[in-house]
Amino acid sequence: MSQAALDTLVWNDDGLLPVIAQNHVTGEILMFAWMNREALRETVERGEAVYWSRSRQRLWHKGESSGHTQKVYEVRVDCDRDVILLKVEQMGGIACHTGRASCFFNRLEEGDWKVVTPVLKNPSDIYG
Amino acid sequence: MSQAALDTLVWNDDGLLPVIAQNHVTGEILMFAWMNREALRETVERGEAVYWSRSRQRLWHKGESSGHTQKVYEVRVDCDRDVILLKVEQMGGIACHTGRASCFFNRLEEGDWKVVTPVLKNPSDIYG
Numbered sequence: 037m038s039q040a041a042l043d044t045l046v047w048n049d050d051g052l053l054p055v056i057a058q059n060h061v062t063g064e065i066l067m068f069a070w071m072n073r074e075a076l077r078e079t080v081e082r083g084e085a086v087y088w089s090r091s092r093q094r095l096w097h098k099g100e101s102s103g104h105t106q107k108v109y110e111v112r113v114d115c116d117r118d119v120i121l122l123k124v125e126q127m128g129g130i131a132c133h134t135g136r137a138s139c140f141f142n143r144l145e146e147g148d149w150k151v152v153t154p155v156l157k158n159p160s161d162i163y164g
Numbered sequence: 165m166s167q168a169a170l171d172t173l174v175w176n177d178d179g180l181l182p183v184i185a186q187n188h189v190t191g192e193i194l195m196f197a198w199m200n201r202e203a204l205r206e207t208v209e210r211g212e213a214v215y216w217s218r219s220r221q222r223l224w225h226k227g228e229s230s231g232h233t234q235k236v237y238e239v240r241v242d243c244d245r246d247v248i249l250l251k252v253e254q255m256g257g258i259a260c261h262t263g264r265a266s267c268f269f270n271r272l273e274e275g276d277w278k279v280v281t282p283v284l285k286n287p288s289d290i291y292g
Contacts, residue, residue: 065193110271111272112270112272114196136243140249141242148165149172
């Protein structure tokens with residue numbers, strides 16, 4: 037992507053933008069993460085999601101350990117140019133490190149959080 | 165919602181969580197905003213989205229000026245308990261202050277951002 041397209045984005049004080057990853061067909065929201073400029077540039081070049089891991093302080097090519105990469109179909113930015121939306125195909129059908137399709141598996145029910153989606157694969161089989 | 169359900173969330177250093185608002189039927193992502201504890205409690209009590217406006221530093225009942233409130237059907241939290249997902253019905257069909265259905269109207273095309281969705285209503289007619 038062009039330098040101008042990167043420069044027009046409103047990066048936060050840490051040089052990051054929040055990123056939402058969404059299934060490009062069903063619209064299911066898969067996960068939420070962060071990107072720096074390099075991560076976004078790499079995402080566009082590879083056609084696969086590359087995030088910035090805040091905990092590990094390094095680029096994180098999603099699926100590098102698990103094989104569960106995300107093929108990017110569309111990149112969008114919001115009206116304030118400070119949030120990225122990726123429309124992706126989730127390889128392996130599992131975005132979450134818990135082995136679920138999506139990270140958003142806790143639903144508020146009668147005032148408390150309930151797990152509402154199943155584990156599709158044991159994490160020890162994904163990362164072992 | 166219960167105090168325990170609020171306490172189990174991982175609020176950031178400013179006492180906030182990022183929030184994704186999604187159309188509860190189509191899956192379209194409408195906007196991205198922030199909540200503090202009071203905003204989330206009010207959202208659940210009212211059944212309508214209440215955010216924390218970082219620019220105005222106050223609670224922001226979405227639609228308070230425009231009438232474009234968001235009726236909340238579902239509240240979810242992710243695996244790390246630090247991102248909220250709201251599944252909503254967007255009253256008036258317009259979530260964005262630009263008069264568009266969604267805030268995510270800029271798509272990366274051949275390296276540059278292009279506007280890909282129409283203005284449904286002139287902002288001066290929404291807020292005038």
